Amino acid sequence: MRDSKRGKWSDYPWDWQSDHVRRKKFENMRIAGKLAAQTLDMLTENIKEGVSTAYIDKLGYEFIRDNGGHSAPLYYRGFTKSLCTSLNHVVCHGVPSEDRVLVEGDALNVDVTAIINEHYGDTSRMFCIGKTSVKLNNLIDATYQSMMKAIKILKPGIKLGDIGHEIQSYIEEKGFSVVKDFCGHGIGTSFHEPPNILHYGTKNTGMELKPGMTFTIEPMINAGKFNVKMLNDGWTAVTKDKSLSAQFEHTVGITENGYEIFTESAKGYSKPPYL
Numbered sequence: 679m680r681d682s683k684r685g686k687w688s689d690y691p692w693d694w695q696s697d698h699v700r701r702k703k704f705e706n707m708r709i710a711g712k713l714a715a716q717t718l719d720m721l722t723e724n725i726k727e728g729v730s731t732a733y734i735d736k737l738g739y740e741f742i743r744d745n746g747g748h749s750a751p752l753y754y755r756g757f758t759k760s761l762c763t764s765l766n767h768v769v770c771h772g773v774p775s776e777d778r779v780l781v782e783g784d785a786l787n788v789d790v791t792a793i794i795n796e797h798y799g800d801t802s803r804m805f806c807i808g809k810t811s812v813k814l815n816n817l818i819d820a821t822y823q824s825m826m827k828a829i830k831i832l833k834p835g836i837k838l839g840d841i842g843h844e845i846q847s848y849i850e851e852k853g854f855s856v857v858k859d860f861c862g863h864g865i866g867t868s869f870h871e872p873p874n875i876l877h878y879g880t881k882n883t884g885m886e887l888k889p890g891m892t893f894t895i896e897p898m899i900n901a902g903k904f905n906v907k908m909l910n911d912g913w914t915a916v917t918k919d920k921s922l923s924a925q926f927e928h929t930v931g932i933t934e935n936g937y938e939i940f941t942e943s944a945k946g947y948s949k950p951p952y953l
Contacts, residue, residue, distance in 0.1 A: 700890040703797075703866065704931055704938065707892055710799030711929050711940025713747050713792040718803050719945050721788060722952050725805045727780055731763035734788065735774035742792050750791035750798055750869050757913060762789035762802075769857055769898050769906050769915040769923045782808030785818065787925045791869065798865050800894050801941035802927040806950045813901060814922055820852045821899040821924040822949040824877075828895050829930060832937035836887050842879025845897050857898035857923070859906050860915065864893045865929055889934050896927030 720741050721734060739760035742749050749760035757773075764772035764787040772787075780786065789802035804818045824845040831844055846856050862875030873885055877897040900906075902921025909916060917923050926949070929940045 703890070703892070706795045706797040707799065707866070707929065707931060707940045708938075710747075710792055710794050710797040711801070711942075712799070712944070713742065713745055713794050714790045714799035714801045714929070715941045715943050716745070717741050717790045717792060718788060718801060719943055719947060722805070722945075722947060725780070725786065725788070725807070727782055727807050729780050730776050731765070731772070731774040731778045731780070731786075732759075732776040734763060735759050735761045738788075738790060742790075745794075747792045747794040750793050750800075751789075754869065763787070764789070764914075764923070764925070767917045767920050767923055769900070769917060770860055770925060771913045771915055773911055773913055780807045783810055784808075785810060785814050785922065785924065789925075789927065796867050798867070798869055798929075799941055800865055800869075800896075800927060800929050802896065802925055803947070804924050804926060804950060805952075814924075816852070817854060817899065817901050817922055818924045818949060820849060820854055821897060822926050824848045824897050824899065825895055825926045825928065828877075828897075829928060829937060829939065832887065832930060832932060833935065834887055834889050834932060837882050838873060838875065838884030838887070839879035840881050841895065842876040842884075843881045846878040849897070849899055855900045855902065855904035857900060857904050857906060860898055862894040862896045862927075864891070866892050887932050889932050891932040892929065892940075894927055894929050896925060898923060898925045 752760045759774045763774045784807040786805045791800040828841045828844045856878045864871030902919040905918040906915045931938045
């Protein structure tokens with residue numbers, strides 16, 4: 679466990695895991711990540727104009743259940759749904775609702791976390807409903823590219839600040855902004871574990887990556903300013919200036935020589951358009 683007084687990380691599992699333990703952990707993370715990705719693959723054909731976000735949530739819940747898993751968000755700290763559905767200017771943690779029906783021009787992020795074999799797989803993708811604006815399409819593309827740019831530099835020895843710098847420098851060059859109120863996180867046999875994975879930062883700063891580490895990279899990118907505010911439900915975060923927001927997320931692991939993505943789509947879905 680982390681020494682909260684001195685902030686040491688030396689006692690975290692990846693410091694003492696044997697090769698066997700790491701292999702077993704990665705095997706389980708692959709299974710959990712695969713189920714989460716398969717859930718999004720299934721939802722892709724069902725996310726369309728006229729569908730409510732509550733219906734999307736129901737489909738996701740049933741798919742995870744029917745494939746031997748559990749939905750991590752359900753009842754997590756009082757959250758009453760199985761997925762997060764974040765529309766347009768919602769940054770993250772949007773609550774599915776029967777009242778919110780998708781219409782042409784909407785941009786939707788669906789965030790899925792599946793538990794299976796006591797391990798967690800966490801991933802999200804953006805979905806465009808019908809014809810969407812050029813600005814929105816550019817925002818979605820930049821968000822996806824920033825995540826992948828950060829993933830592609832992963833290997834033992836780099837620092838957490840390198841991840842944030844890769845995302846922030848790319849996004850700001852595109853004229854967008856990185857949300858700073860939320861971040862990625864360690865993940866494994868718990869939903870949220872240390873370390874925090876900031877999507878902004880300075881190169882060669884922060885914790886050094888080591889083999890066996892597993893965490894999410896999930897940049898939230900705004901078309902306007904980075905500021906957010908919380909709605910009265912206590913979950914939904916929106917852009918303060920009501921600008922559009924986008925997010926993608928993968929669960930990854932650090933290998934001896936690089937990285938592994940646990941939540942890649944078996945159907946090759948990466949960013950819209952998917953079909």
